[in-house]
Amino acid sequence: MSDQTDGRLAGVRSALLSIRPNANDGSLTGTSGSSNTEPPEIAAASSESESVSRQGSGADSSASAAASTQPDAETTTTSESGSGLAMPAGDKPLGSPRVxxxxxxxxxxxxxxxDTQALHGINMDIPEKEVTALIGPSGCGKSTFLRSINRMNDLIDVARVEGDLHFHGKNVYEDDVDPVALRRKIGMVFQKPNPFPKSIFDNVAYGLRVQGKDDNVEENVLTALERAALLDEVEDQLDESGLDLSGGQQQRLCIARAIATDPEVILMDEPASALDPVATSKIEDLVEELAQEYTVAIVTHNMQQAARISDKTAVFLTGGHLVEFDDTSKIFENPESDRVEDYITGKFG
Amino acid sequence: MSTNTDTSTTTTTTTTTSTGGDPDGFDPDGNGFDFDGSSIKRKHQLGTIFLGLCFAATMVGIVALVALLADVLLEARGWLTWEFLTYPPSQIAENYVPSNYGDLATGPGGMYPMIIGSIYLIIMTAIFTLFLGVGAAIYLEEYAPDSSLTRFIEANIANLAGVPSIVYGLLGLAVFVRAMQTGASLIAGALTLTLLILPIVIVQSQESLRAVPDSMRQASYGTGATKWQTIRNVVLPEAVPGIMTGIILSLSRAIGETAPILMVGAATTMFTPPDLTDPTGSFGAMPMQIYEWAKMPEAEFQHVAAAGIVVLLTILLLMNAVAILIRNKYDKRS
Known part of the structure; x- marks a missing residue:
């Protein structure tokens, strides 16, 4: 590993050493749970050829599909036991990146x-049925990270992903993973509300229909609208265009669309940044509600928002480095990194 | 500003006062706000002159068009009858004169087979263009990688749109009529016209597809749709109005094209509409017949040609109206 990480992680590593001199010894405290037992059905048959160029997930890392605990050439530096994936010590961010x-x-x-590297050796976990916030200044790679989780970056011709991203222990960048099947497990809500120019009902039913979940479409649509706290407002106008709703309603419509198909994970890319404070607080309430049933990862510019709604917080700083990952309370009250503290307190960024 | 010899009294005043402060700006006196805008009067005048030039340029086009239309309509007045629309053409000029219809041995002259021929031609061209043009546009816009080869293909398609129609006629003659043995048939004419308008349709369809916001595609992919589902359910419905408008406008260009169907050998003086059961049979078309009439020496044929032009123009305007209706219908929806 160290031969690959020489220059690009020098910054992080020096930050690590300056704060915790023993950070390089690789002793990780957290022991991993057992959530990696059932690989989801993302290696589906309908393999769609999308323009993705992948490297790095070659022979030796593909063996780590399920919980790889055997120390091999790449992971000898980690000395923990348990079923989680080893995290190379040199790249480990501050805080507790293992959950x-x-x-x-x-x-x-x-x-x-x-030729631009947007993310540098990211190592972090996203816990089940909790809200994980990704914060950091503009251009720090937090949206890129979010979009690499459900392989939305595949849609960008020039995007290239190296390294591993495991979903239930399965590296989603392996050749047998169908990104379409993956996205059916990992839903997404975008920064700008983007309802289809269809009726409110058809908007929510879209995912159900494309995924072939044709039974009880009506019931599922109403349930999704209810969960998205939108049903009361649109009950009488389900046939009207989704574009006629206000911005906040449109975003809740998009959330209803994302949860209608009952994914496991919901990714939210600054879902409230285009909304007024009232609509924002509705979205925030909704996110907390959703975390009872779904795993939520949310990118936000708004640190108060992250502090209010998230359980874990990852801080990305300058040029695509994950600097610190920990419980939200820890990050906001007593971060290990001085830079994170400066960022949180508004001294830069 | 003092070089302006054609200044009015106001401007002269400005010139005098402007020596003190900012010579060309908003504060000629150097001590306050220029309420009446006198210091920028010349800029206003330039604007007025520019407006006049633009208006004149618009009027030249419109006046010329109106004059041409009026000329054709006057020529055709009294010659455009029901019989003209429902009878085959004739070589004898007297047969076209409406006042002679009563005492003719052979029946009145008209352009019925050509009208039907043109309509068949345009329907077949529309079918070929729809599949080839939209298919190519979807491939280039949605599937093709952003490579230099793709850009090379796109550049050449754009260039093909500028190739003269007679060249397409020659190509149609060589490829369809001769090499593919279709004869001087409807199918050869339709394929040639398809080639002629294909570049325009592809470019127009590509632009319509490109105009679909990427956020729509992302929303679709984000819900777990495949590429085909995204194109069918999200991209195409959004792009259809633009694509249809492009196709119909291109077809209305194709229906008036003479050179290509002349080259593939469309018949003049056809007495029956083309036989759809005989794919290699000959056919007539309106522009071809108009061209034929316009070449005739007798004065009557100039009126007959004008009547033919009016029929062609009417069909053309109807097609454009349909295009506008389609665009408006879909625009209201979203």
């Missing part, structure tokens, strides 16, 4: 747009 009930585990994840 017991991880659904998504990123290991040495690099993302490139052409």
């Amino acid at each position: 017991d009930n991880a659904v998504i585990e990123a290991r040495d994840l690099d993302v490139f747009y052409g």
